[in-house]
Amino acid sequence: MRAGAAGIRAAIIDLDGTMLDTVPDFEAALNGMRAELGLAPITQDTIKPLVGKGSEKLVRDALLLDWDAARVDAAFEDALAAYQRHYLAINGQRSTLYEGVLDGLAAMRDQGLRLVCVTNKPIAFALPLLDQKGLTPYFERVFGGDSFAKKKPAPMPMLGACAALDLSPSQVVVIGDSSNDAEAARAAGCFVLTVPYGYNHGRPIQEINSDGIVSSLLEAAALITAHNQTSK
Numbered sequence: 001m002r003a004g005a006a007g008i009r010a011a012i013i014d015l016d017g018t019m020l021d022t023v024p025d026f027e028a029a030l031n032g033m034r035a036e037l038g039l040a041p042i043t044q045d046t047i048k049p050l051v052g053k054g055s056e057k058l059v060r061d062a063l064l065l066d067w068d069a070a071r072v073d074a075a076f077e078d079a080l081a082a083y084q085r086h087y088l089a090i091n092g093q094r095s096t097l098y099e100g101v102l103d104g105l106a107a108m109r110d111q112g113l114r115l116v117c118v119t120n121k122p123i124a125f126a127l128p129l130l131d132q133k134g135l136t137p138y139f140e141r142v143f144g145g146d147s148f149a150k151k152k153p154a155p156m157p158m159l160g161a162c163a164a165l166d167l168s169p170s171q172v173v174v175i176g177d178s179s180n181d182a183e184a185a186r187a188a189g190c191f192v193l194t195v196p197y198g199y200n201h202g203r204p205i206q207e208i209n210s211d212g213i214v215s216s217l218l219e220a221a222a223l224i225t226a227h228n229q230t231s232k
């Protein structure tokens with residue numbers, strides 16, 4: 001990261017694929033929905049590259065595997081409602097924290113960074129999930145995919161989070177697993193770090209334009225400390 005005079009004061013952290021491996025929850029909810037529609041189950045390998053652009057797109061893509069667009073459109077409202085019902089029933093039960101998440105969040109907090117979670121997950125799914133995994137106390141604010149008029153990769157959620165913090169985007173680093181996070185961060189003027197273990201629509205993380213790839217949130221915390229020391 002280039003040294004900037006102001007230093008980094010806050011981190012905006014993504015949820016799915018960055019803090020939690022939620023694909024097993026998506027599998028249960030999507031297959032619950034598909035069973036109601038008479039469709040066969042799909043695997044985690046099929047689901048993984050579909051995650052990242054919010055519930056509506058995920059449900060649509062999970063139906064387009066079998067049906068044409070007109071049939072998906074006709075069934076969409078009921079399918080989305082079924083998916084939401086299944087997801088809320090199992091939310092978090094099969095999801096696991098990635099290594100270094102709790103230590104990384106603690107290290108960021110201990111160096112005085114303010115933390116915000118910005119996810120494309122609906123806020124009604126994100127809040128109980130963060131709670132269940134012990135993550136809520138780290139975050140000053142949480143914004144979901146339905147908290148703003150546009151989702152990532154639009155810059156709006158990042159700009160909204162920076163405004164809520166009363167910080168300039170140049171004082172904020174976004175940490176995420178996908179092009180959605182990186183494009184939103186770049187367009188907003190934030191720094192961006194990526195983790196290589198998430199989903200990124202099945203594409204290599206190296207394809208993303210970022211300020212660095214970190215193996216864990218703990219490594220991200222160390223990099224931010226180093227950045228802020230050189231910008232003093």
Ligand SMILES: O=C(O)COP(=O)(O)O
Pocket residue numbers: 014015016017051052053054055058118119120121122152
């Ligand atoms: O639910 C999604 O589509 C992805 O959510 P994320 O923004 O936390 O990766």
Ligand SMILES: [Mg+2]
Pocket residue numbers: 014015016017018052176177178198
């Ligand atoms: Mg993600």
